[in-house]
């Protein structure tokens with residue numbers, strides 16, 4: 001509440017100018033994580049993450065699709081579970097992330113979160 005609109009712009013610009021240090025995906029989760037990220041799951045109608053978050057997880061700023069590349073796996077997994085339970089609901093009326101995660105199981109979340117943590121351009 002204490003931040004002005006200008007403060008928010010400044011902080012966002014600062015973080016956008018930083019470079020990320022990618023982590024490393026767990027070896028045994030790479031294959032499953034990559035399929036989830038790049039193709040989704042046709043059987044359960046889960047859209048490919050790459051369709052919105054970009055092939056290298058770089059995001060699409062004009063569409064307000066956030067960058068994910070290199071983010072810690074634990075953070076990604078916790079956010080996916082929060083969207084799934086509805087605890088996180090700031091994806092607006094489109095409910096993009098709540099509908100994507102509604103059909104993700106815990107194993108898919110773990111794999112795709114690990115994969116994203118090792119993504120970089």
Ligand code: HEC
Nearest residue numbers: 047048049051052064065066076079090091096097100112
């Ligand atoms: C139809 C477009 C779309 C698809 C497909 C999609 N996302 Fe998202 N995602 C979004 C949008 C929009 C947001 C921003 C929501 C918000 O404002 O918090 C988001 C936010 C996120 C966040 C929160 C980022 C943060 O910094 O807190 C994570 C994590 C995420 N998506 C992961 C995924 C994963 C993993 C997949 C694939 C299983 C996926 N997304 C598929 C549109 C999409």
